[in-house]
Amino acid sequence: MQALMKTAAAPGLVLQEVAEPEFGSHDVLIRIHNAAICGTDLHIYKWDAMAQSYCHPPLIIGHEFFGEIVAIGDAVQGFHLGQRVSGEAHIGCGYCRNCRSGRSHLCRVNDALGATRHGCFAEYLALPAGNVCALPDAISNETGAILDPLGNATHTALQFNLVGEDVLITGAGPVGLMAAAIARHVGARYVVISDISPYRLALAREMGHATLALDLRTANLPDAMKQLGMREGFDVGLEMSGSADAINQMIAHMNHAGRIALLGFLPVTTQIDWSRVIFKGLQLQGIYGRQMFETWYKMVSMLQSGLNVSKVITHQFHFTEFEKAFALGISGQSGKILLRWQ
Ligand SMILES: [Zn+2]
Numbered sequence: 001m002q003a004l005m006k007t008a009a010a011p012g013l014v015l016q017e018v019a020e021p022e023f024g025s026h027d028v029l030i031r032i033h034n035a036a037i038c039g040t041d042l043h044i045y046k047w048d049a050m051a052q053s054y055c056h057p058p059l060i061i062g063h064e065f066f067g068e069i070v071a072i073g074d075a076v077q078g079f080h081l082g083q084r085v086s087g088e089a090h091i092g093c094g095y096c097r098n099c100r101s102g103r104s105h106l107c108r109v110n111d112a113l114g115a116t117r118h119g120c121f122a123e124y125l126a127l128p129a130g131n132v133c134a135l136p137d138a139i140s141n142e143t144g145a146i147l148d149p150l151g152n153a154t155h156t157a158l159q160f161n162l163v164g165e166d167v168l169i170t171g172a173g174p175v176g177l178m179a180a181a182i183a184r185h186v187g188a189r190y191v192v193i194s195d196i197s198p199y200r201l202a203l204a205r206e207m208g209h210a211t212l213a214l215d216l217r218t219a220n221l222p223d224a225m226k227q228l229g230m231r232e233g234f235d236v237g238l239e240m241s242g243s244a245d246a247i248n249q250m251i252a253h254m255n256h257a258g259r260i261a262l263l264g265f266l267p268v269t270t271q272i273d274w275s276r277v278i279f280k281g282l283q284l285q286g287i288y289g290r291q292m293f294e295t296w297y298k299m300v301s302m303l304q305s306g307l308n309v310s311k312v313i314t315h316q317f318h319f320t321e322f323e324k325a326f327a328l329g330i331s332g333q334s335g336k337i338l339l340r341w342q
């Protein structure tokens with residue numbers, strides 16, 4: 001089969017012919033239809049320090065996919081050939097304290113598709129059946145390929161109750177944009193999203209879920225709050241930018257007793273004004289991956305009940321055009337980019 005691989009500890013990727021994956025008695029074999037490019041894939045492509053810390057070539061990369069089941073291991077029950085599926089990219093060990101307590105997204109030895117084991121940028125993927133998620137017909141083949149990042153958005157946005165709350169989302173990348181859609185779907189009052197990328201703010205406005213999309217180079221949060229008639233501050237913050245400046249602006253404009261969910265990777269040099277966190281009684285919660293499998297249940301249900309994030313997919317390429325797709329991803333002038341594998 002054709003697969004997109006990291007073949008050496010250096011920048012770039014290679015499309016090459018490899019053997020179809022072997023699958024065990026507890027696995028299913030999935031024919032990939034669409035796969036989506038994630039920030040993680042861009043890190044691996046560029047071969048930056050973060051990617052070097054966990055990725056050991058040779059490796060088929062990619063972890064966001066939609067496909068159909070074409071073979072089923074002997075011990076697997078509950079799936080059928082031709083079934084439309086996506087799947088969870090994090091594979092827990094099954095034996096540690098968190099795995100055994102239903103928190104396998106916090107497994108200490110998590111295996112990850114396309115990062116520590118072969119991923120989905122290929123014609124076929126073998127995946128443990130426990131990680132496979134069958135999709136209802138209401139979810140399109142395209143949206144089916146972005147459930148991994150939609151799951152990040154869902155896990156973060158549903159960390160705190162948003163009903164009737166004023167929500168600040170810092171970072172209008174694909175996950176921030178989808179978090180805005182979820183906040184709107186579940187009944188937030190105001191949803192303010194901020195970024196410094198004109199492309200992404202334009203996409204936020206086009207998607208139409210945010211009350212305001214703020215360019216922090218020319219606008220500021222006090223003016224936005226005044227415009228909305230907000231007197232006290234934001235109730236919930238969703239930090240999705242990984243920007244030290246953004247998290248400090250967020251902390252400064254939270255209401256007392258505000259709650260912040262942190263998804264973006266902040267640089268280790270980030271300085272936080274801790275006195276504000278303490279005096280305001282803020283709650284800060286780190287978010288990793290997707291809850292297995294409560295997040296999957298919730299996002300599928302929300303997609304069936306009117307949540308629509310399809311506009312976050314802005315580009316599609318055939319997998320042979322991967323160089324073009326990755327260059328576009330690195331440019332930042334896109335939402336989600338799909339690779340077609342059929
Ligand atoms: Zn991803």
Ligand SMILES: [Zn+2]
Nearest residue numbers: 093096099107
């Ligand atoms: Zn574990």
